[in-house]
Amino acid sequence: MDSAKSTTAVQSSTQKPCAVMKNNSVRITDNKFEARDVLRALSDDIGKENILGCVNSNGQWIVTLKETTDVELLQATGVLIDGVGYEVRGVTRNLLTVSLFGVPVFIDDNELSDKLREFGCILKSAWTHKTYEDFPNVENGIRYIRLELPSNAKSLPYSIFISGVHLRLKHNGQSRVCNICLSSDHIMRECKQYTCKECGMQGHSESKCPRVKCYRCQQFGHKSFDCPTTPPAPKEDNTSEMETNDSACAEQDNTTIQDIPDNPQPRETIETDKPTPTENENKPSRKINSSQPKPRNNETTDPATLNTEKEDNSTSQKRNLSSEDDWTVQTRKMKNNKKKADPTPNLAKAQTFWDQSIHDQAKLEWDGDILSSFYSPARRRGTSCLIRKGSDNDVHHFEPDINGRFLKLSITVDGQSFTVFNIYAPNTPSERKQFLEDISGKLRNVPEPIILAGDFNTVLNTYVDKYPTTPNPDSSRKSLKLIMTEYELVDIWRERHPSLIQFTRTASNHKTASRIVRFLLNKQLVRYVKSCSISRYPDSDHDMVELKLDFTLFPRGPGVWIFNNSILEDTSFCSEIRDLIEREKQKTCYDNNILQWYDVLKDSLKRTAIKFTKVKSRLSRTHQRKLRKQINHERAKAQKYQDYDTTRLRNLEFQLDETTRADIRGAALRSRIKWFEEGERSSKFFLNLDKSRQSQNVMRQILTDEGAIINDQDDIIHEQARFYKTLYTANRQ
DNA sequence: CACTGGAATTTCTCTAGTTA
DNA sequence: TAACTAGAGAAATTCCAGTG
Numbered sequence: 001m002d003s004a005k006s007t008t009a010v011q012s013s014t015q016k017p018c019a020v021m022k023n024n025s026v027r028i029t030d031n032k033f034e035a036r037d038v039l040r041a042l043s044d045d046i047g048k049e050n051i052l053g054c055v056n057s058n059g060q061w062i063v064t065l066k067e068t069t070d071v072e073l074l075q076a077t078g079v080l081i082d083g084v085g086y087e088v089r090g091v092t093r094n095l096l097t098v099s100l101f102g103v104p105v106f107i108d109d110n111e112l113s114d115k116l117r118e119f120g121c122i123l124k125s126a127w128t129h130k131t132y133e134d135f136p137n138v139e140n141g142i143r144y145i146r147l148e149l150p151s152n153a154k155s156l157p158y159s160i161f162i163s164g165v166h167l168r169l170k171h172n173g174q175s176r177v178c179n180i181c182l183s184s185d186h187i188m189r190e191c192k193q194y195t196c197k198e199c200g201m202q203g204h205s206e207s208k209c210p211r212v213k214c215y216r217c218q219q220f221g222h223k224s225f226d227c228p229t230t231p232p233a234p235k236e237d238n239t240s241e242m243e244t245n246d247s248a249c250a251e252q253d254n255t256t257i258q259d260i261p262d263n264p265q266p267r268e269t270i271e272t273d274k275p276t277p278t279e280n281e282n283k284p285s286r287k288i289n290s291s292q293p294k295p296r297n298n299e300t301t302d303p304a305t306l307n308t309e310k311e312d313n314s315t316s317q318k319r320n321l322s323s324e325d326d327w328t329v330q331t332r333k334m335k336n337n338k339k340k341a342d343p344t345p346n347l348a349k350a351q352t353f354w355d356q357s358i359h360d361q362a363k364l365e366w367d368g369d370i371l372s373s374f375y376s377p378a379r380r381r382g383t384s385c386l387i388r389k390g391s392d393n394d395v396h397h398f399e400p401d402i403n404g405r406f407l408k409l410s411i412t413v414d415g416q417s418f419t420v421f422n423i424y425a426p427n428t429p430s431e432r433k434q435f436l437e438d439i440s441g442k443l444r445n446v447p448e449p450i451i452l453a454g455d456f457n458t459v460l461n462t463y464v465d466k467y468p469t470t471p472n473p474d475s476s477r478k479s480l481k482l483i484m485t486e487y488e489l490v491d492i493w494r495e496r497h498p499s500l501i502q503f504t505r506t507a508s509n510h511k512t513a514s515r516i517v518r519f520l521l522n523k524q525l526v527r528y529v530k531s532c533s534i535s536r537y538p539d540s541d542h543d544m545v546e547l548k549l550d551f552t553l554f555p556r557g558p559g560v561w562i563f564n565n566s567i568l569e570d571t572s573f574c575s576e577i578r579d580l581i582e583r584e585k586q587k588t589c590y591d592n593n594i595l596q597w598y599d600v601l602k603d604s605l606k607r608t609a610i611k612f613t614k615v616k617s618r619l620s621r622t623h624q625r626k627l628r629k630q631i632n633h634e635r636a637k638a639q640k641y642q643d644y645d646t647t648r649l650r651n652l653e654f655q656l657d658e659t660t661r662a663d664i665r666g667a668a669l670r671s672r673i674k675w676f677e678e679g680e681r682s683s684k685f686f687l688n689l690d691k692s693r694q695s696q697n698v699m700r701q702i703l704t705d706e707g708a709i710i711n712d713q714d715d716i717i718h719e720q721a722r723f724y725k726t727l728y729t730a731n732r733q
Numbered sequence: 734c735a736c737t738g739g740a741a742t743t744t745c746t747c748t749a750g751t752t753a
Numbered sequence: 754t755a756a757c758t759a760g761a762g763a764a765a766t767t768c769c770a771g772t773g
Binding site for chain 1: 736737738739746
């Protein structure tokens with residue numbers, strides 16, 4: 001093949017360990033070179049005595065050298081073969097997959113890319129966003145990218161700080177480096193580039209800056225948070241989302257409550273894709289105060305809501321709101337509202353102050369029923385539901401909590417039954433956690449769908465539902481999220497306004513705010529939601545959250561369930577069904593009332609089949625995803641390598657086709673539902689279907705042997721008769 | 734309790750070795 | 754030489770403990 005072969009020499013195999021040899025190798029893409037071309041070019045650069053091997057493999061030359069310095073040199077300069085420069089790459093991969101964890105969706109890929117580029121990384125791919133297996137549209141906060149590290153860096157830091165969030169960063173072979181310059185010699189605090197934002201000097205952080213003055217002891221060199229003269233603050237609820245101070249006091253002594261200023265400073269609502277980082281508390285990124293005065297009335301653009309609020313302030317006389325089209329549900333918390341109950345049509349209302357006298361007062365002003373739970377006289381707090389009179393509303397169960405923390409209501413509206421829990425969660429996290437766990441237990445026995453509404457006294461996301469956006473540990477938040485997961489509840493306001501930042505409670509000094517009042521709905525109710533909004537409510541530190549449901553929008557019920565008989569081929573399903581029947585046989589009604597038992601059994605069979613097919617469907621989707629990924633990979637290989645064997649690829653494609661065919665069979669089965677539902681009734685659907693079939697069965701034209709086209713129905717019939725008569729006549733020619 | 738560093742585990746991909 | 758497979762290694766992911 002080339003001259004290199006003719007000079008083969010036996011070399012000791014113990015010259016260098018394999019690992020080192022790999023690091024000492026470079027690869028050059030073969031451009032119809034001969035070994036001598038490559039070797040001559042390399043000898044000119046580094047000397048022939050420094051070349052240990054030159055092997056052609058899979059369309060590239062692997063050249064192994066004695067010294068790693070030569071490897072670096074060649075990678076940096078390339079190689080000149082026949083006057084043309086060619087790129088030289090290392091054999092060991094220098095591409096890294098860098099994963100970031102806990103990345104909120106509001107952080108843009110560009111922000112992450114910019115941060116990595118600041119380190120000198122060369123990005124080699126787009127960001128991949130990981131999602132939950134069961135919820136492929138929901139990101140789980142993990143993103144990764146392929147990149148090349150800068151030559152001077154061995155590793156990226158273990159975390160990066162973007163948009164006020166610490167993001168965990170990981171990659172293979174990671175080591176501790178400076179978060180600023182990536183040097184492995186020091187950490188960020190000791191980095192020359194690290195300067196105190198207070199004085200601009202190196203060597204200390206702002207909190208330890210000698211120019212900083214503690215407002216407690218008036219000494220320099222530390223902030224009040226680190227003040228040695230101050231006893232540690234009691235572990236207090238900083239997680240009640242700025243609610244604790246005011247409301248907790250309110251519960252203990254209502255005479256100490258500050259009134260809301262007559263002209264409260266307005267709050268600015270910002271629609272943004274992401275919250276701005278809060279680097280300095282003195283420089284809030286999300287302004288609460290604004291120069292624009294905010295009217296005390298509702299500013300919502302929803303005409304229905306606007307009308308309701310105008311009515312609020314214009315009249316206090318009795319009203320019958322049954323004429324409203326929508327079922328309106330509102331929740332807000334009123335502080336120090338001793339004057340009179342609000343006559344707005346309500347289903348849920350959580351009150352800091354609520355007792356028998358307010359209840360009675362409200363009765364005078366409200367034409368419908370008022371269902372309340374309150375805890376008095378020691379502390380006035382409670383929840384209430386105002387039910388419209390004369391509407392198609394039927395309350396069939398009402399359960400108040402003796403502590404005034406919640407009330408439970410089962411109601412049917414426009415034929416749709418649901419259960420409402422109106423809650424007023426405690427201010428202290430530990431109490432709130434316990435309270436939410438109790439609520440979770442109570443939810444277990446109520447018929448779905450469920451609406452959980454009220455003042456939760458905690459936010460779900462500290463970055464978008466709270467100001468300032470400082471992380472706020474709260475053990476009760478986990479309990480609330482567990483409830484939401486277990487009962488498939490969604491925060492409907494957030495779902496409708498994914499990027500809007502709006503709060504339901506603002507502190508009297510307007511320095512803190514949070515969205516702690518919300519509606520959590522079962523997913524099955526979401527489609528009935530006409531609107532959900534937050535609007536200003538007068539004389540209260542809490543804004544009003546309004547939810548409008550319209551049960552006439554969609555047909556009720558989940559439709560007809562059809563048994564997918566393909567699962568009968570599944571032995572595990574069959575054995576599960578056999579076990580189920582055996583278990584059911586043990587029940588007493590099997591002997592007492594076989595028909596009733598059979599009805600119950602059918603229901604159990606249906607539930608088991610649905611559950612089984614759901615799991616099977618999920619596994620199938622996962623399998624398909626894997627197959628698609630593998631197929632893509634194999635296709636890439638097929639394109640890359642000319643001698644690629646397509647067996648595996650074909651096998652994978654066959655498997656994917658099989659699963660797709662199963663899906664198509666399922667779709668065909670489901671498509672018969674309409675026929676099942678309507679085909680057997682002499683409905684419009686049935687008659688149209690029949691008509692369509694009739695028209696399909698009729699010959700509209702016929703071509704005779706002579707080549708003439710006949711359109712007349714009588715002539716067509718005669719021609720058909722003649723044709724077949726001739727066809728079956730023995731002596732036809 | 735958030736952040737950090739890293740170990741442990743799982744999953745995926747590639748390669749070297751074996752067999753027909 | 755093709756096909757196959759076990760195993761290595763890398764990547765992805767989870768978990769845990771120390772620290773401030």
